Amino acid sequence: MNSEQKEHAGLAETFNKDEDRVNWHDETLWWIRQKRDKSAHNIPEWETLRNTASAIKNHVLSNLHNYLVEFEANAKANGIIVHWAANAQEHNQIVHGILKEHGITQMVKSKSMLTEECHLNEYLAQQGVDVIDSDLGERIVQLAKEPPSHIVLPCIHKKKEEIGEIFHENLGTPAGVSDPQVLTETARQHLRETFLTRKVALTGVNFAIAETGDFVVCTNEGNADMGAHLSDVHIACMGIEKLIPKRRHLAIFLRLLTRSATGQPITTYSSHFRKPRPGQQMHLVLVDNGRSTQLGRPDFRNSLKCIRCGACMNTCPVYRRSGGHSYHSAIAGPIGSILAPNLDMRQYADLPFASTLCGSCSNVCPVKIDIHDQLYKWRQVIVKEGYGNKAKGVGLKVMNWTLSSPGAYHTAGKLGRAVMRIAPFAVNNPLNPWYKHREMPQAPKESFGEWYKKNRK
Amino acid sequence: MNSREQILAKVAANQSATLSLPADVTFTPDGDVLETFKAVALAVGSKLFEVNQVSEIPGMITEQFPFAKRIVSPLPEMAVIAETDLAGINDPHTLKDVDLAILQPHFAVAENSAAWITEDRMGQRIVPFICQHLAIIVPVQDIVATMHQAYERIANADYGFGGFIAGPSKTADIEQSLVLGAHGPRSMTIFLVR
Ligand code: SF4
Numbered sequence: 027m028n029s030e031q032k033e034h035a036g037l038a039e040t041f042n043k044d045e046d047r048v049n050w051h052d053e054t055l056w057w058i059r060q061k062r063d064k065s066a067h068n069i070p071e072w073e074t075l076r077n078t079a080s081a082i083k084n085h086v087l088s089n090l091h092n093y094l095v096e097f098e099a100n101a102k103a104n105g106i107i108v109h110w111a112a113n114a115q116e117h118n119q120i121v122h123g124i125l126k127e128h129g130i131t132q133m134v135k136s137k138s139m140l141t142e143e144c145h146l147n148e149y150l151a152q153q154g155v156d157v158i159d160s161d162l163g164e165r166i167v168q169l170a171k172e173p174p175s176h177i178v179l180p181c182i183h184k185k186k187e188e189i190g191e192i193f194h195e196n197l198g199t200p201a202g203v204s205d206p207q208v209l210t211e212t213a214r215q216h217l218r219e220t221f222l223t224r225k226v227a228l229t230g231v232n233f234a235i236a237e238t239g240d241f242v243v244c245t246n247e248g249n250a251d252m253g254a255h256l257s258d259v260h261i262a263c264m265g266i267e268k269l270i271p272k273r274r275h276l277a278i279f280l281r282l283l284t285r286s287a288t289g290q291p292i293t294t295y296s297s298h299f300r301k302p303r304p305g306q307q308m309h310l311v312l313v314d315n316g317r318s319t320q321l322g323r324p325d326f327r328n329s330l331k332c333i334r335c336g337a338c339m340n341t342c343p344v345y346r347r348s349g350g351h352s353y354h355s356a357i358a359g360p361i362g363s364i365l366a367p368n369l370d371m372r373q374y375a376d377l378p379f380a381s382t383l384c385g386s387c388s389n390v391c392p393v394k395i396d397i398h399d400q401l402y403k404w405r406q407v408i409v410k411e412g413y414g415n416k417a418k419g420v421g422l423k424v425m426n427w428t429l430s431s432p433g434a435y436h437t438a439g440k441l442g443r444a445v446m447r448i449a450p451f452a453v454n455n456p457l458n459p460w461y462k463h464r465e466m467p468q469a470p471k472e473s474f475g476e477w478y479k480k481n482r483k
Numbered sequence: 484m485n486s487r488e489q490i491l492a493k494v495a496a497n498q499s500a501t502l503s504l505p506a507d508v509t510f511t512p513d514g515d516v517l518e519t520f521k522a523v524a525l526a527v528g529s530k531l532f533e534v535n536q537v538s539e540i541p542g543m544i545t546e547q548f549p550f551a552k553r554i555v556s557p558l559p560e561m562a563v564i565a566e567t568d569l570a571g572i573n574d575p576h577t578l579k580d581v582d583l584a585i586l587q588p589h590f591a592v593a594e595n596s597a598a599w600i601t602e603d604r605m606g607q608r609i610v611p612f613i614c615q616h617l618a619i620i621v622p623v624q625d626i627v628a629t630m631h632q633a634y635e636r637i638a639n640a641d642y643g644f645g646g647f648i649a650g651p652s653k654t655a656d657i658e659q660s661l662v663l664g665a666h667g668p669r670s671m672t673i674f675l676v677r
Binding site for chain 2: 054057058070071074075077078081082084085087088089090091094095110111112116160161162163166179180181182185186189206207209210211214217218221222238246247248249251252255256266271273274276277278280281288290291292293294295296297298299300301302303312314318319321322324327
């Protein structure tokens with residue numbers, strides 16, 4: 027498919043053909059959002075943590091040059107080989123160069139949205155390198171020949187029966203087996219063999235510490251560690267925005283990250299890599315790929331604060347009902363819709379319009395990115411730059427999907443909750459008692475009514 | 484200009500005027516640290532045992548893990564039941580058949596039940612991940628309240644690799660059903676030493 031022709035409205039319509047699936051997807055993500063709420067409400071200082079995290083990230087972005095230099099010097103002193111990649115292509119070439127140097131044609135990779143963004147797997151496949159994704163969800167979508175549909179929950183769009191089918195075809199489970207326990211055990215056995223036989227492991231990076239040169243990788247499955255500690259060569263790839271100044275700042279970010287993502291108090295593993303194991307080579311690739319450009323857009327630069335928790339997707343009424351693939355970009359949902367137009371305004375002109383501007387995303391964001399404001403601002407930029415055509419009609423369709431949720435109104439008791447879930451934008455009314463709830467979105471700059479009228483033309 | 488110089492130059496040109504770094508924040512929640520730790524550990528799927536002495540642990544392990552053929556631990560107190568010379572291992576792959584590893588982290592954190600351990604206490608970096616089951620020993624006085632106290636304690640420690648571990652490895656990637664035992668240990672047992 028020519029990616030230039032992809033647009034949110036058409037892709038979401040495809041997803042919406044299966045109404046049961048849409049309702050299930052919607053409810054599953056809302057359930058995760060509720061787990062996030064419960065977890066956040068358990069921490070009385072939650073808002074202080076968010077404010078502090080946001081201020082630390084703003085500070086880093088305003089002093090990024092020096093932090094990059096400091097981090098590089100410390101990482102090198104720790105024995106790590108540091109590379110710089112201006113764009114996706116250079117990133118892919120660097121990784122391939124390391125593999126070639128070691129004569130390696132097989133690699134195991136843990137979750138890294140950056141390598142999705144750079145299309146590393148496709149690139150390496152063309153060079154004859156076989157990459158196995160080791161995160162269970164990523165392995166599933168890889169076997170299905172699909173991209174992840176969510177940054178934290180890569181195969182959230184798939185039913186267990188479909189996963190059973192994929193495993194039957196690829197990993198030899200009996201037909202019809204769909205028990206998550208059995209499927210996970212199968213993947214465990216299959217990937218254990220992979221971990222034990224691959225000499226090169228690639229991981230992502232959640233946080234990098236300028237002061238010490240540590241980089242931190244968070245997983246629940248333990249797949250990043252299984253790959254990295256068994257490998258002769260560990261390659262870690264990170265966007266230049268992942269830096270934080272001090273090790274102690276991790277306290278704030280690790281308290282926020284997983285509670286925002288899934289409601290867990292922390293991931294099972296928060297691994298701090300600092301020096302290669304004796305005899306091991308450790309590479310770190312610092313990737314720009316448009317980030318320095320975004321840094322120069324005052325209206326959008328603070329999107330670089332994102333710690334990739336996925337909370338904005340789980341809460342988004344449009345994401346929940348249109349599915350991650352409808353965003354036709356490595357990072358879906360509200361934050362993806364801000365990051366993608368920076369990379370290619372024409373190709374992603376539709377994404378900032380795939381939102382109701384309800385503001386629910388900004389309200390849950392652990393680093394307080396003003397996501398819905400930025401979506402609104404992108405719309406103006408896109409129309410001014412002459413890319414408005416692609417966006418036409420998206421707004422109206424967005425309203426149709428988010429409001430057409432037949433399953434949700436079955437009982438009157440569910441109604442209040444359902445309105446919040448289905449149409450958080452409809453309750454920006456001070457007379458509404460729900461309005462006082464502290465997670466309520468603030469009114470968007472443009473009222474929904476005005477926006478709807480403008481966009482239905 | 485190479486990419487490094489190019490990126491740094493563009494970042495320098497595009498970053499805003501320097502915004503100040505906020506003051507450090509730290510919080511100490513109400514509530515009993517030990518009780519919180521226990522509740523959270525159980526909630527994330529760990530098993531808990533309380534003992535008075537470390538010397539009670541080998542016997543309990545033999546009871547709890549009758550199936551364990553290969554047990555490893557860098558702790559001399561475990562020598563009666565475990566291989567303890569881990570530092571001498573050259574190839575971490577040889578640890579692939581470890582059924583149980585017994586480790587003593589530096590401390591644990593009540594708010595999330597995570598235990599902080601650095602490689603000098605792992606024997607080999609791969610040990611806490613490749614074992615089928617993991618057991619850790621945590622003296623009750625080595626539990627701090629939150630991650631703020633945790634990083635105060637870690638401070639500027641020099642390590643090659645360190646990590647927080649909270650519970651058994653897990654995944655919920657298939658329809659959000661929680662399955663314990665993804666790629667790392669299938670279970671986590673915590674021996675609290677009073
Ligand atoms: S924008 Fe905020 S809520 Fe969304 S993924 Fe990033 S950090 Fe999480």
